[in-house]
Amino acid sequence: MRSLHTLLFTLIASLTACKSVHLSVVDPADTLREFRQDIISSKNLSPVSLQAVRTAGLTQEDVLENGVDASVAKQFEQFADPVDKAYIESEVAIGRAQRIEKRQPEKAVALYLHAADMAFQGFFLKPCTNPVDMRCDSFKVFYDRSVRGIMSYLAQKKWNNSDIPHFETGLGRTFTLTVSGGANVENPSEYISIEPASSIGLEGLTNRYRRPGVGVSLVACRKRRDGDGLEEYLPRVGTCLPLTAVVRFPEGGCQGAECAAQFELINSVTTESYATPKGSLPLAADFTAPIAAVVDRTGMGDWDGLFDAIDGNEDLLKNTGFYTLEPYDVDKIPLITVHGLFSNPLTWLNVHNELMGDANIRRNYKVWHYLYPTNLPILENAKTFREKLNQLEAYLKAHQQNGAAPKGMVIIGHSMGGLLTRSTVVDSKPLMEYFLEDPKRISKLDDESANAVRSYIDFKPNSSVDRVIFVAVPHRGSSIADNWVGMIGRWLLSTPKTLMQKTAQVGRGARNILRPDLQTAFDGGQATSISGLSEKSPALQGLSKTSIDPGIPFHSIIGDQGLGNTPDSSDGVVAYHSSHVDGAQSELIVPADHTAHSHPQALLEIRRILRLHLEEAQKSVPPAKKRTQKQEK
Numbered sequence: 001m002r003s004l005h006t007l008l009f010t011l012i013a014s015l016t017a018c019k020s021v022h023l024s025v026v027d028p029a030d031t032l033r034e035f036r037q038d039i040i041s042s043k044n045l046s047p048v049s050l051q052a053v054r055t056a057g058l059t060q061e062d063v064l065e066n067g068v069d070a071s072v073a074k075q076f077e078q079f080a081d082p083v084d085k086a087y088i089e090s091e092v093a094i095g096r097a098q099r100i101e102k103r104q105p106e107k108a109v110a111l112y113l114h115a116a117d118m119a120f121q122g123f124f125l126k127p128c129t130n131p132v133d134m135r136c137d138s139f140k141v142f143y144d145r146s147v148r149g150i151m152s153y154l155a156q157k158k159w160n161n162s163d164i165p166h167f168e169t170g171l172g173r174t175f176t177l178t179v180s181g182g183a184n185v186e187n188p189s190e191y192i193s194i195e196p197a198s199s200i201g202l203e204g205l206t207n208r209y210r211r212p213g214v215g216v217s218l219v220a221c222r223k224r225r226d227g228d229g230l231e232e233y234l235p236r237v238g239t240c241l242p243l244t245a246v247v248r249f250p251e252g253g254c255q256g257a258e259c260a261a262q263f264e265l266i267n268s269v270t271t272e273s274y275a276t277p278k279g280s281l282p283l284a285a286d287f288t289a290p291i292a293a294v295v296d297r298t299g300m301g302d303w304d305g306l307f308d309a310i311d312g313n314e315d316l317l318k319n320t321g322f323y324t325l326e327p328y329d330v331d332k333i334p335l336i337t338v339h340g341l342f343s344n345p346l347t348w349l350n351v352h353n354e355l356m357g358d359a360n361i362r363r364n365y366k367v368w369h370y371l372y373p374t375n376l377p378i379l380e381n382a383k384t385f386r387e388k389l390n391q392l393e394a395y396l397k398a399h400q401q402n403g404a405a406p407k408g409m410v411i412i413g414h415s416m417g418g419l420l421t422r423s424t425v426v427d428s429k430p431l432m433e434y435f436l437e438d439p440k441r442i443s444k445l446d447d448e449s450a451n452a453v454r455s456y457i458d459f460k461p462n463s464s465v466d467r468v469i470f471v472a473v474p475h476r477g478s479s480i481a482d483n484w485v486g487m488i489g490r491w492l493l494s495t496p497k498t499l500m501q502k503t504a505q506v507g508r509g510a511r512n513i514l515r516p517d518l519q520t521a522f523d524g525g526q527a528t529s530i531s532g533l534s535e536k537s538p539a540l541q542g543l544s545k546t547s548i549d550p551g552i553p554f555h556s557i558i559g560d561q562g563l564g565n566t567p568d569s570s571d572g573v574v575a576y577h578s579s580h581v582d583g584a585q586s587e588l589i590v591p592a593d594h595t596a597h598s599h600p601q602a603l604l605e606i607r608r609i610l611r612l613h614l615e616e617a618q619k620s621v622p623p624a625k626k627r628t629q630k631q632e633k
Helices: 002-016 028-036 047-055 060-066 070-079 082-100 105-123 134-156 288-298 304-311 315-319 345-356 359-364 378-398 416-422 429-435 439-444 447-457 484-492 497-513 538-544 600-617 623-632
Strands: 174-179 193-196 216-222 239-248 258-267 273-276 279-282 321-323 333-338 365-371 409-414 465-471 554-559 586-590
Touching: 047 060, 047 082, 060 082, 082 105, 082 134, 105 134, 105 174, 105 239, 105 258, 134 174, 134 193, 134 216, 134 239, 134 258, 216 288, 239 273, 239 288, 288 345, 321 378, 333 345, 333 378, 333 416, 333 600, 345 359, 345 365, 345 409, 345 600, 359 365, 359 600, 365 378, 378 416, 378 447, 378 538, 409 416, 409 600, 416 465, 416 538, 429 447, 429 538, 439 447, 439 497, 465 600, 554 600, 586 600
Parallel strands: 174 258, 333 365, 333 409, 409 465, 465 554, 554 586
Antiparallel strands: 193 216, 216 239, 239 258, 273 279, 321 365
């Protein structure tokens, strides 16, 4: 009898089209995921589009497999508000395009263009000024996915406009598409690789900095343009830049049977917003991925600085100098980093990333990294640094527009790099007096020997340096240079033979004018970089007697290993009494070891100092100019 009742109930339900309704308890997280679901994040249409499809008497499979013609699209318009219409048409077109882009690429591009147009119009719909309308958030997702599909097709055509056909949507509209060129637009054919930043995973950096906005964030790598003076200091492998891909449509969106669209690649560093007749939108960007990509292309490793020193790499002498990851921008303040012992510019990678993640700093500063062989005597490296800095200063002046003076430099020196930095902001007279029994006796040397001696110990503050930040710098040496660690280091250390022969020759020529107790200071291996960091080092003792130019503000960041025992503290390599310098505009103790420059508190301090410098530099008389005026008085 029960089975008869069940059969009867089923028959009645089928005849009356009745369905039983049941309630159940679900996880709110599942409901949220379903609500946020769309054709890009899953294989299914969003609830908004599914509802429209079903109301039109269709299924998801119908529209994804067969597409939507003009009559179906008209049905959508009957029950959808403007936001729903743009949302549904864009998502359904993307879903269909994703299914057919391999077998019908031109048809897929037509659908992507239609989806991008609808989504772009959606950005400016009045309801989308409401910050709680989640449908509007999806317009960026739909637009970006469409642009990615279009870009993939254009790359296969090698960006050649003559090979790009017209695209028929099946909705009564034909698109023309061109790869745009001209001012502020990059030529994609010049790039070796162009990848969506979202497809690149990163390790080894604390944060990944992105700017939310319209367009597809890209990592675009290309060769160095050797004929372009603005790219002279780029790595030999070239550079990787943050670009953004957009597709531009006519004002007011596509109207009528034909629509012309333009694909554009925009430099995300030099351009922050995407201007349209209806208003400007922030331009999407990923600033971290290109930095990591260009470093990866250089093949630099964490231990390169150590092995270069141990091996006495002669090639590193040829590579000594400044490097930057992006073409020179004359409107930005040069921000120079100088690494320490057994290191290379890679030590600044996280700092570089953190600084470029700050929009204000990114907008106003240009980072330059200095690479040098850390196995050489400090006075040798300091001399070369000053010479290379003079060359960079001349380069900046040569490329400045309209004869304007280049912006003053800010230098951040870590550890031994801070000693090189110090030599650019002091008057060396006390150093010369420390080394020479009578400075006037230099004139008794032949011209070649006299000039060679002066190049090491006779120099003035560089007028282009406006501010200095010292991080964990052994101004008065480090005891580690004299203990067993220093002994092992000196034993392992190798120096380039050609340079050491030259240095020894200078030392022999100057022996008769040196103080008697310093006449053997430069013999043999006594003048290596490690011995030069000793608290007994003549180079450091002489350099510590110099005073930093009072017209150049400087700052100190010092580690104490988290013990909080300053002034009896140490970062494990350099004691506080060696890192501290009287007259600093600010001094910050951070709970870090000798790698203090990478500590979060140090990074915040560097950012604070750079903002302060920017405020002062924007005043009528920059620090370097004030210093010159004081000297003239």
